Amino acid sequence: MLRIGGWRRRYRLSISGRGLATAFLWLASIASVPAFAQEVAVATPGEDFRESYDESAPVSGGVVVGLRLGDTPGKLDPDNVRFAMTQKTLVCVRALTRDGRYSANNEYTITSTQTAKSVRIFPVTKIHTAALAGYDGRDYALKVFEAKGKDCIPEDAVHFPQLGPRGNSDVLTIMINASSRRVSLEAPAGATDIVCGAPAGGARIAFDQECQVNIRGIQDEVARFVIAMDDGFDTEKEPVLVSLRRNR
Numbered sequence: 001m002l003r004i005g006g007w008r009r010r011y012r013l014s015i016s017g018r019g020l021a022t023a024f025l026w027l028a029s030i031a032s033v034p035a036f037a038q039e040v041a042v043a044t045p046g047e048d049f050r051e052s053y054d055e056s057a058p059v060s061g062g063v064v065v066g067l068r069l070g071d072t073p074g075k076l077d078p079d080n081v082r083f084a085m086t087q088k089t090l091v092c093v094r095a096l097t098r099d100g101r102y103s104a105n106n107e108y109t110i111t112s113t114q115t116a117k118s119v120r121i122f123p124v125t126k127i128h129t130a131a132l133a134g135y136d137g138r139d140y141a142l143k144v145f146e147a148k149g150k151d152c153i154p155e156d157a158v159h160f161p162q163l164g165p166r167g168n169s170d171v172l173t174i175m176i177n178a179s180s181r182r183v184s185l186e187a188p189a190g191a192t193d194i195v196c197g198a199p200a201g202g203a204r205i206a207f208d209q210e211c212q213v214n215i216r217g218i219q220d221e222v223a224r225f226v227i228a229m230d231d232g233f234d235t236e237k238e239p240v241l242v243s244l245r246r247n248r
Contacts, residue, residue, distance in 0.1 A: 039118070041111060041120070042110070042119065043091065043120065044109055045123070048106075049104075050105050051095075051104035051128060052104075053102045053128045063176060063227065063238040064174060065096055066095075066140075066143050067162065067175070068142070068161055068162040068163075069169050069170075069173075069215075070163060071164045071173075072166065075135070076136065076137045076140050080120070081162065082163045083121070083161060083162050083163060086119070086245075088147070090108070091146060092106075092147050095141065095143070096140075097132075099205050099206070100203070102128060138199070141207055144161075157241065159241060172244075174225065175199075179229075181229040182231075184227075184228045186225065186228065186237075188224060189219075190217030191213050195211070218244060220244065221243065222241055224240075224241055225240050226238070226239045
């Protein structure tokens with residue numbers, strides 16, 4: 001009887017140990033799901049989705065074509081395109097590839113949480129996923145800005161830069177369609193390491209210049225940058241307001 005009782009006690013302890021381990025793993029797994037969900041909000045488009053891809057007819061865009069914090073080396077992942085968090089619920093999203101072949105212009109509604117630090121665009125494209133996945137991430141320009149009522153007018157609107165998964169998240173890259181003009185950048189106090197020049201290799205249709213600036217020292221949550229384009233006779237200036245919220 002004593003031997004049997006001892007065996008039963010050991011068996012119960014073993015089951016208890018397994019139960020505790022299983023419970024711990026289960027709790028850890030369910031705890032991680034809400035944490036991830038709260039980190040990223042989602043932006044979804046309306047029913048009228050506007051995009052095009054034309055291999056034979058490249059097109060050009062406006063002056064400020066895209067903005068990005070950090071870097072996007074390697075191929076573009078259309079399922080993981082994010083931009084800086086905003087409390088706005090409606091934003092305008094324009095996308096171009098550097099060769100001008102792909103373009104999209106849509107309004108997106110953001111489903112947000114209080115703790116989200118970025119917004120994932122889903123979907124980025126409805127019918128050209130394979131084509132976009134073939135592009136280098138640096139050749140994809142994303143321009144996200146606040147909608148004014150139901151209008152998508154970028155002038156004087158706050159822009160929310162794309163968030164690159166690699167590189168220094170304090171480095172802002174502005175993609176510019178300068179039409180072969182010389183480019184310089186005026187930045188707020190605290191900005192450092194300003195460099196402007198042509199992107200390396202490839203077609204330069206949608207944008208032919210990039211300016212990079214380290215924004216770590218800028219104190220403003222919304223900063224005003226001015227792109228100056230000089231053709232040798234005259235200088236055109238294009239301002240852009242950029243959200244630099246520190247919750248990225």
